[in-house]
Amino acid sequence: MIASSTLQCLFVALILFLHAVESNNPKSDQDSVGGCSGVPGIPGSPGHNGLPGRDGLKGDDGMKGTKGDRGDKGATGKTGPKGSLGQRGSIGPMGIKGEKGIKGNLGKRGEPGPQGENGTDNSIYWKQCVWKRNDHKDTGLIQECVFKKRHSSTALKVAYAAAMRVYCSTGQCCGRWYITFNGAECSGPMTIEGIVRMSNSRDDPLRHRQIEGLCENIPSGSITVAVHVGNCKGYRSSDRNSGWNSVSRIIIEEYPQSQT
Structure with missing residues (x-):
C-alpha cells in the first residue's frame, strides 16, 4: 500500500x-x-575496495605515561655454563690483622728424621803441663805439651807463665818468647808471643810473666804445643833465663767456637 x-x-x-x-x-x-520527493530506489551493489593509501606522516611523540606497577618476580633461570678464568688482578693492600684463632688439636707425631751430623761439645776441653826447672837457654826449645784436639772448627787458647828475664851489662838486649803448633807459629790470626827488653842495666830482673793468645785454623788430632825463646828482631843474642826457682806451666784450652 x-x-x-x-x-x-x-x-x-x-x-x-x-x-x-x-x-x-x-x-x-x-x-x-x-x-514532493520520489520513492527511494533499490540500493545498488557495493563497489570494490579501493587500493590502500600511502602511509601518513609520522606523528609527534606522545607524552610519557606514568610508571606502571612493578610486575611479579619471574622464575629463576637456569645456571649458564662456567666462564673462562679471567686474568689475575694486582695484589691488594694488606688487610687488618685478624683475631687470634682457637688453638687446634695436637697433630699426630711424625716419623723420626734422619740422623744429623755430630756436633761440637759446648764444654771447654783443656790440659795443663807444669814443670820446675831453671832453664838458661838463650835460644831454642824450652818445653813441649802434647794436646789432642777434638774438632777442626775449634780454636786453641795457649798461656805460658814463668819467670823470664834478659841481661846485658852494656848496650841493649831483648828476648822473645813465642808459641808453636806442630813446629809452626800461629797464623790465624797472628803469632802468640811476648818480649822482655833491658837497656844498660846491671840488674838481674827476674820476674814472673805470662804470654797467652788464641789460635784458629788448626786441624783436629794430636797437636804439639811448644814454648821457644829467641832474639827480638834487630837484636843480638843475650843472657836469658826461663823459670828461675819457680813453677812454669803451659795451659791449653779448646774452645767450642771461635769468634772474631
Whole structure:
C-alpha cells in the first residue's frame, strides 16, 4: 500500500502539472512550487575496495605515561655454563690483622728424621803441663805439651807463665818468647808471643810473666804445643833465663767456637 503522504504528493503534483499546461509556462511554475520527493530506489551493489593509501606522516611523540606497577618476580633461570678464568688482578693492600684463632688439636707425631751430623761439645776441653826447672837457654826449645784436639772448627787458647828475664851489662838486649803448633807459629790470626827488653842495666830482673793468645785454623788430632825463646828482631843474642826457682806451666784450652 502507498502511504498517505505519498498520495498527497502525487495529487499536488497533478494539480501543478495541469496548471502549467494551461499557462503554457511549466518551468516557472515548477521553480516556484516545490515538488514532493520520489520513492527511494533499490540500493545498488557495493563497489570494490579501493587500493590502500600511502602511509601518513609520522606523528609527534606522545607524552610519557606514568610508571606502571612493578610486575611479579619471574622464575629463576637456569645456571649458564662456567666462564673462562679471567686474568689475575694486582695484589691488594694488606688487610687488618685478624683475631687470634682457637688453638687446634695436637697433630699426630711424625716419623723420626734422619740422623744429623755430630756436633761440637759446648764444654771447654783443656790440659795443663807444669814443670820446675831453671832453664838458661838463650835460644831454642824450652818445653813441649802434647794436646789432642777434638774438632777442626775449634780454636786453641795457649798461656805460658814463668819467670823470664834478659841481661846485658852494656848496650841493649831483648828476648822473645813465642808459641808453636806442630813446629809452626800461629797464623790465624797472628803469632802468640811476648818480649822482655833491658837497656844498660846491671840488674838481674827476674820476674814472673805470662804470654797467652788464641789460635784458629788448626786441624783436629794430636797437636804439639811448644814454648821457644829467641832474639827480638834487630837484636843480638843475650843472657836469658826461663823459670828461675819457680813453677812454669803451659795451659791449653779448646774452645767450642771461635769468634772474631
